[in-house]
Amino acid sequence: HGKTTITTMTAHILRHTGYGCNAFLGGIASNYDTNFWSSEKNVAVIEADEYDRSFLKLSPDIAIITAMDADHLDIYGDEKTLQDAFVEFGSKVKPGGLLIGKFGLKRLKETGVERRWSYSLQNESADVYASNIKIEEGGYRFNIHLRDSVLSGCELRIGGMHNVENAVAAVAVAAELKIDDEKIKAALAAFKGVRRRFEYVIPPKRLSEGAYVQPVLVDDYAHHPEELRALLTSVRSLFPQRVVTVIFQPHLFTRTRDFADGFAEMLSIADRVILLPIYPARELPIEGVSSEMILKKIDGKDKQVLSKEEFLEWTKHHELNKEFGEVIVIAGAGDIDALVQPVKQIIENK
Structure with a gap:
């Protein structure tokens, strides 16, 4: 917001x-x-x-x-x-x-x-x-x-x-x-921005440096559907040719329950969606409320729920799009930020 x-x-x-x-x-x-x-x-x-x-x-x-x-x-x-x-x-x-x-x-x-x-x-x-x-x-x-x-x-x-x-x-x-x-x-x-607010962890390279093949990594605190809309529509407008992969960690069981439709709609802006399990923060689990609740409502077929460990393994084996380039977006207000530097290192070592 x-x-x-x-x-x-x-x-x-x-x-x-x-x-x-x-x-x-x-x-x-x-x-x-x-x-x-x-x-x-x-x-x-x-x-x-x-x-x-x-x-x-x-x-x-x-x-x-x-x-x-x-x-x-x-x-x-x-x-x-x-x-x-x-x-x-x-x-x-x-x-x-x-x-x-x-x-x-x-x-x-x-x-x-x-x-x-x-x-x-x-x-x-x-x-x-x-x-x-x-x-x-x-x-x-x-x-x-x-x-x-x-x-x-x-x-x-x-x-x-x-x-x-x-x-x-x-x-x-x-x-x-x-x-x-x-x-x-x-x-x-x-102005250089705010940590975790559309933060370029791996920034876009200038056109002369091969902008369309170098991956871009963005980290953002978005944890509400409207924040995800702003984030992902901006990625689309800045990088219209690129494949967009979003990794999202829902924050709170109540928020996931109340806004599952909105989250699914906004995440559908991306080409590929990986959901992590819900970060509970101050809450106890609610029966029937999980990341799968969002997953089944997302348009498109390239979507899955992974644990943090599984996601890091996925990143190691993921073939980055070298033809059009790829933007990887890490989003959420929980502890997903702890994955940002490991993901950066994996990408830069590819």
């Missing part, structure tokens, strides 16, 4: 431009190898967490709401109760403050916040949006339309079209803080 990336991008822009901030992030910023830093400046960029309603303890000057999709139903019970909490969070913006919300979130007006901006990837009906997006070497070049100006020639050197939309939201914050345009653009171009 972009929460961690937008928080990290915003904090990076404030730090890189010299504006300064304290940062509390939900992921490791690749530029700084940390999820926290302090500053003398009385400004804090915080990733708010709706999981246990802890975000209701905050009273921000500027707030961004990226989504109100059903999630954490083990806490909230139903989607309306979850959305009620987001409305309450939005209402905590200080008087004179700014609420930035993804275009199409209908309940933002219920917050009662006077200054509200909407952001979007390319929808011109939004208050801030991107245009003239061009794919360049696994990244993007684009313009950002703000309320009363245009930031032309922005560069983002990380993958994922959804990250262009994330950049729109982060730049909207920087513009509200009156940071210089050229400094914002320089910071954006220098």
